[in-house]
Amino acid sequence: MTKFFDEALEEGRLHRAAVRVRHLTLAFTFVVTLAAMGYVFLQIDGELDRSSSVNSDNVTWTMAQVEVDTLKLQRAVILAAQRPEDPKALDDLRLAFDIFYSRFSVLAKSDQLNHLPINETLRESLWTQGAFFDRVTPIIDADDATLAAAIPALQEEMVTVAETVRAQVVSSLQTLMANGDARRNELRRSLQVFAAAALGLLGLMAALSLVIILQNRAQSRRSETTERAVHNLRAVIESSLDALIIADAQGAVTDCNGAAEQLFGISRDDLRGVPVDRLLHHAGTDDPLTLLRSLYRSGSPELQDGRLLMQGRRADASETPVEVALAEAQGAGGEPMFIAFIRDVSERIEREESLRKARNDALKGEEAKSRFLAVMSHEMRTPLNGLIAATELLQTSTDLDQRQSWLSEIVLSCGWAALDQVNNVLELTRLGSDQSASYQVSDFSPVQVVRDLMLQNQPQAGKRGNLLHFEEPAEPLPRVSAPRQLFLRVLYNLIGNAIKFTDAGSVTVRINPRLEEDGRRLALSISVIDTGIGIAEQDLERIFHNFETLDASYARMREGTGLGLGIAKLSAEAMGGTIHVASELGKGSTFTFDVTLPVAAETRAGATAEETTPEEEQPALNILVVEDNPINSLLLTEMLRLRGHTVTTAMDGIEAVEKATTTAFDMILTDISMPRMDGLEATRLIRRDGASRNVPIIGVTANASPDKMPEFLGAGMTDVLVKPITRAALMGILTTYSRGISRNRLRSTLPAVATPADPPVLNGEVFRETLDEMGRDFVERLADKLIGETETVAAQLSDLSAAGRHDEAAKVAHKTAGAAAAIGLSGLHGALVAFERAAQAADAAGEAAALVTLRGVIPRTVSALRDNGLSLSVPRAAAE
Incomplete structure (x- = not known):
C-alpha cells in the first residue's frame, strides 16, 4: 500500500507549493493594479483640463469674430453711404456682407454654439422669414443702383443689428464661461467618483485577497488533516485482518496490504502485476472484477451484505472460501482503479455447517420427542388404564374382605400415582415443544x-x-x-x-x-x-x-x-x-x-346448567366396543355390562365397520390406535353408510394431545374419552350421549341430527377472531348471506344428487364449505364436507345422509349465532 499512500502525500506537498505561488502572484498583481490606476487617474485629469481649455478658446474666438464681422459690415455700409456712386465701395459692401453671412451660417450650424442664447436670438432676428437676411440678401445681390438706393435704410438697420449682436455676444460669452465652469466641476466630481470606485474596488480586491488567504490556510489545514488521515488509514489497512488489493483498469494488482500477503502466501512485490483472476475464482466466469462490477450495478441478490462468495487461490494452488467486496476509485492521475476487500470465511463456513448439523440434530430430537410423546401416551397409559380399571371393577363387583380392600386401595393409589407422574412428564414434554400452542380454547368459569x-x-x-x-x-x-x-x-x-x-x-x-x-x-x-x-x-x-x-x-x-x-x-x-x-x-x-x-362471547341459553340423568334412569344401550387390546376390551365390556348395557366387541377398524354397517348400535366406543385400520378411518367409513352412520361415536385414546382433537372430530367422532377410563368419565359420556336415544328409536331410520350427540355448530376460536378482526356488522352480513345461500345450496345439492351429477355436486359443496369454515361455522362445514366426500365417491346414500345433517344444522347454526349476539334476517320460525 506504500505506493498508493505516497501518491496521496505527494499530492499534498504539491498543493502547499502551489498555494505559496498563488500568494506571491496575488500580492504582485495588487501592487501593479494600484500603480496603474493612479497613473491613469492623473492622465485623465490632465486631459480633461486641456480639452476644456481648447474648447473654451475656440468658442470665444468664434463669438469675437461674430462681433468683428458685424462691425466690419456696419463700417462697409457707412463707407458705401458716403460714396454710393463708387463701384468699389459697393463691392466692399457686398464682400463684407458675404463674410457676415458666412460667419452667421457657421454660427447657426455649430454644435458647440447651438446651446448659447445668441443662436436662438439671432436666428429669430436674422434668419426667419422677413428677417434681416431675407430682406437684405436680395438687395446685396441686386445691381449697383438698387444697392445704392437701399444703403440709407441698410445703414439704419445695421445699427440695430450691431447692438443686438453685441448684446448677444456678451450674454453668450457669459453663458459659455458659466457652462465651462459647470462642466469642469461635473467632470471633477465624476473623476472623484471614479477615484472612490477605484479605491472601493481596491478594497474589495484586498478583502478577496484576505478571503483567499484564509481559504488557503484552511485548505492547508485540511491538507494536513488529510495527511494525518492517510497515515492513520495506512495503519488501519496494514493492521486489518481482511486482505485488501488494489488493481488497475486491466485487472492487474498494483498494491496490497499485509493481510493479502498472508492470505495468498505471496509477498507484496511478487503480487504486483499479478492478474486478479489468478487470485480469485468464481464458478462461471474468468473475470471476477467484471462480475463484481455488474453485480454491484444491478443490485443482484447474489451479493450478501455487499459481498460475493468466491474461492481464493494460494501460492501452493490450494483454495479457500473468501468473501469479496469491490470499490471503484481513481488514482492520483485520474486513472480508474479497483479496491477489493477480501475476507477469509473458511472458519465461518465451518461454524455454519456445524450449526446446520446441530439444527438438524435438534429437529431430529424434536421429532423423537414427539414420537416419545405419542408412544408414551399410548404404551404407558394403556397398561395403567387396565390396572386402574381392573382395580375399580374389583372393588365394585366383588365382595372383598378388609385386607383385600386395603390391598386394592394400595394398588389403586399406586396406579393413580404412577399415572400422575407419567402425565407430568408428558405434559412437560409437550410444553417444551412446539405443541404448547395447540391447546384447545374453550369457554369456562x-x-x-x-x-x-x-x-x-x-x-x-x-x-x-x-x-x-x-x-x-x-x-x-x-x-x-x-x-x-x-x-x-x-x-x-x-x-x-x-x-x-x-x-x-x-x-x-x-x-x-x-x-x-x-x-x-x-x-x-x-x-x-x-x-x-x-x-x-x-x-x-x-x-x-x-x-x-x-x-x-x-x-x-x-x-x-x-x-x-x-x-x-x-x-x-x-x-x-x-x-x-x-x-x-x-x-x-x-x-x-x-x-x-x-371474556367469552355471550353463552348460549342452557349452556351453563345441564341436567344429569341419574345413572339408574339411563336406558339400556346397545354399544359397540372397538379395542385391539384384549385387557382393555374386557374391562370396558365388564364396566358397561354391570350397568345393564348390551356390548358387542370388535378387534379392529375393519371388523367394526362390518358390524356397524349391518347393525344399528346406540353408541360406538372405539380405540384410535389399532392395527389394520385405525379408529379414524373406521369412523369415516361408518359415517359414510350403514345402519350406525348417525349414532354417537366416542373415540378412546391415550394420546390426549389437544392438537389432535380437531383431527378426531373432523373424522366424524362425536367426542373423545381419554384413558385411563374411570367410572365417572364413562358415566359422564353415557349420560351425555344417551339422552334422547330412547326417543329417537321411535323415529325414522334416519334420525334428526339436532341431538346432543352432534358436534358444536360453531368453532369458537375462529368465530371470535373473525368478530374481533372484521367487526360484528360485517360478520352479521356475511353470516346472513351464507345461511341464505346454504339453504339454496341444499336444494341444489338434492337436485344434483338425484340427477347423478356427483362431480358437480361435490364442487358446489366444496365452495360453500370453504366459506362456512372461514367464519367458524363448523357445523355447516362438517355437513358440507361429508356431502363432498360422499359425492366424490358417488355414494348416493351418503349424500342423502349428509343432506339430512345439513338441513338439521342450519337452524342450529342460526340459533347459535343469535345466542352469540348476531342479528340475522332469517325468520325465527324458519330457523327453528
Whole structure:
C-alpha cells in the first residue's frame, strides 16, 4: 500500500507549493493594479483640463469674430453711404456682407454654439422669414443702383443689428464661461467618483485577497488533516485482518496490504502485476472484477451484505472460501482503479455447517420427542388404564374382605400415582415443544374451576389435617375464553403443592379480578396462600426448575418428582401469564398467578346448567366396543355390562365397520390406535353408510394431545374419552350421549341430527377472531348471506344428487364449505364436507345422509349465532 499512500502525500506537498505561488502572484498583481490606476487617474485629469481649455478658446474666438464681422459690415455700409456712386465701395459692401453671412451660417450650424442664447436670438432676428437676411440678401445681390438706393435704410438697420449682436455676444460669452465652469466641476466630481470606485474596488480586491488567504490556510489545514488521515488509514489497512488489493483498469494488482500477503502466501512485490483472476475464482466466469462490477450495478441478490462468495487461490494452488467486496476509485492521475476487500470465511463456513448439523440434530430430537410423546401416551397409559380399571371393577363387583380392600386401595393409589407422574412428564414434554400452542380454547368459569379443584383436593388436604378455604370474588365473574387445560394445570399444581408442604394448617385460594374498561378482557390475580414450611430466599428461583425438590436427599419427607411448579410456570407462560412467589421460611408461602384472558362471547341459553340423568334412569344401550387390546376390551365390556348395557366387541377398524354397517348400535366406543385400520378411518367409513352412520361415536385414546382433537372430530367422532377410563368419565359420556336415544328409536331410520350427540355448530376460536378482526356488522352480513345461500345450496345439492351429477355436486359443496369454515361455522362445514366426500365417491346414500345433517344444522347454526349476539334476517320460525 506504500505506493498508493505516497501518491496521496505527494499530492499534498504539491498543493502547499502551489498555494505559496498563488500568494506571491496575488500580492504582485495588487501592487501593479494600484500603480496603474493612479497613473491613469492623473492622465485623465490632465486631459480633461486641456480639452476644456481648447474648447473654451475656440468658442470665444468664434463669438469675437461674430462681433468683428458685424462691425466690419456696419463700417462697409457707412463707407458705401458716403460714396454710393463708387463701384468699389459697393463691392466692399457686398464682400463684407458675404463674410457676415458666412460667419452667421457657421454660427447657426455649430454644435458647440447651438446651446448659447445668441443662436436662438439671432436666428429669430436674422434668419426667419422677413428677417434681416431675407430682406437684405436680395438687395446685396441686386445691381449697383438698387444697392445704392437701399444703403440709407441698410445703414439704419445695421445699427440695430450691431447692438443686438453685441448684446448677444456678451450674454453668450457669459453663458459659455458659466457652462465651462459647470462642466469642469461635473467632470471633477465624476473623476472623484471614479477615484472612490477605484479605491472601493481596491478594497474589495484586498478583502478577496484576505478571503483567499484564509481559504488557503484552511485548505492547508485540511491538507494536513488529510495527511494525518492517510497515515492513520495506512495503519488501519496494514493492521486489518481482511486482505485488501488494489488493481488497475486491466485487472492487474498494483498494491496490497499485509493481510493479502498472508492470505495468498505471496509477498507484496511478487503480487504486483499479478492478474486478479489468478487470485480469485468464481464458478462461471474468468473475470471476477467484471462480475463484481455488474453485480454491484444491478443490485443482484447474489451479493450478501455487499459481498460475493468466491474461492481464493494460494501460492501452493490450494483454495479457500473468501468473501469479496469491490470499490471503484481513481488514482492520483485520474486513472480508474479497483479496491477489493477480501475476507477469509473458511472458519465461518465451518461454524455454519456445524450449526446446520446441530439444527438438524435438534429437529431430529424434536421429532423423537414427539414420537416419545405419542408412544408414551399410548404404551404407558394403556397398561395403567387396565390396572386402574381392573382395580375399580374389583372393588365394585366383588365382595372383598378388609385386607383385600386395603390391598386394592394400595394398588389403586399406586396406579393413580404412577399415572400422575407419567402425565407430568408428558405434559412437560409437550410444553417444551412446539405443541404448547395447540391447546384447545374453550369457554369456562374461572370461579367454577377453582371450586372443582378445591372439592377434588379436599380428601388429600384432610389426610394432612389441612383446611381448604376459597375466598370468592364479591361480584360474579364472566366466563373467559382460554385453554382451560392450561388454566387448570396451573392451579392444580399450585394448590397440590401447597397441600403437600403444609401439615395441620390451611390453604387459601383468593381471586382478585379486574375487568378492563372495554369489557373484553378480564385480568385475574389468583393467590394460593399456605401456612406450610415456607421456602428459603435462595431457593425461590430454583423451585421452578424441572426435577428440583427442596429436599433431594434419600430421607426426604415429601414425595414428588419436582415437576409440578415447573409445569405450572410453563403453563402460565403459554397462556401469557406469570407466577410470582413470596415466602418466609417456617411461616408459609404465597404463589400468585397473574393472567389476562378474553371474556367469552355471550353463552348460549342452557349452556351453563345441564341436567344429569341419574345413572339408574339411563336406558339400556346397545354399544359397540372397538379395542385391539384384549385387557382393555374386557374391562370396558365388564364396566358397561354391570350397568345393564348390551356390548358387542370388535378387534379392529375393519371388523367394526362390518358390524356397524349391518347393525344399528346406540353408541360406538372405539380405540384410535389399532392395527389394520385405525379408529379414524373406521369412523369415516361408518359415517359414510350403514345402519350406525348417525349414532354417537366416542373415540378412546391415550394420546390426549389437544392438537389432535380437531383431527378426531373432523373424522366424524362425536367426542373423545381419554384413558385411563374411570367410572365417572364413562358415566359422564353415557349420560351425555344417551339422552334422547330412547326417543329417537321411535323415529325414522334416519334420525334428526339436532341431538346432543352432534358436534358444536360453531368453532369458537375462529368465530371470535373473525368478530374481533372484521367487526360484528360485517360478520352479521356475511353470516346472513351464507345461511341464505346454504339453504339454496341444499336444494341444489338434492337436485344434483338425484340427477347423478356427483362431480358437480361435490364442487358446489366444496365452495360453500370453504366459506362456512372461514367464519367458524363448523357445523355447516362438517355437513358440507361429508356431502363432498360422499359425492366424490358417488355414494348416493351418503349424500342423502349428509343432506339430512345439513338441513338439521342450519337452524342450529342460526340459533347459535343469535345466542352469540348476531342479528340475522332469517325468520325465527324458519330457523327453528
